[in-house]
Amino acid sequence: MGKIDYREIEDLQGQVSSHYNSISKATATISSIDAKLAKLRSAKQSVGNIRSEIHEIKISVMVQDDQPQWNGQQKENFGHQWEGFRQDFSACQRELDAFHDAICDEITRLENQKLDQQGFIGWCQAQINNLGNFIEKLLN
Template structure:
């Protein structure tokens, strides 16, 4: 059987290992939280851009549906408007895909953060248990 001093040294070494893992996990969580926050802000910006583009489309669509508008200017507008609609739908589709990619990345980072939180809990439980063992060893050694 190991001496009390050897047991204490082993337990303190295990605590150091847990603390190193804990610090690493806490740092990873902070990094993930920062990334998630930036992505959420980017997502809000994308939504604002989508709304603004949609407002422009509605405005132009209203002009396109003017029943009393005729002639060469109307034909030119219809041609330009048709090109705009094509570009608009393509751009909206790309923005939707970008939005979805942001959502997927936020979820991936949140899941990673949850894994790190599990490691943090595991380390804290380990440190707590070792602290209990050290307390019992010091109690035995000190004769308290």
């Protein structure tokens, strides 16, 4: 049996400790990401609900534009008002769609960041496993 190099073992144990610290930091980052994702998913749902409600409003107003019994000034006045509403409504829908898309993009970015952190944790765990094996072999 050879001489045990306690300095090398201490150095390796320091590396193990460093990896555990890295895992703790990555786990905290994942928790923070999860909190952000929960808020974003809730916001996405809310925006989706608003988009649906606005679509229903548009449908109900569009029905008003298709009134064959309307004639003359009443029809003409409504037509002018309808055109302004339609343009404003379309702009509102585009803005909501862009907002929804931005939320989806941020969710994807955070999910990818979480996957990166999980991969890093896996790598650290593999390093800890390898170092533990090496330390055990040094002690035998």
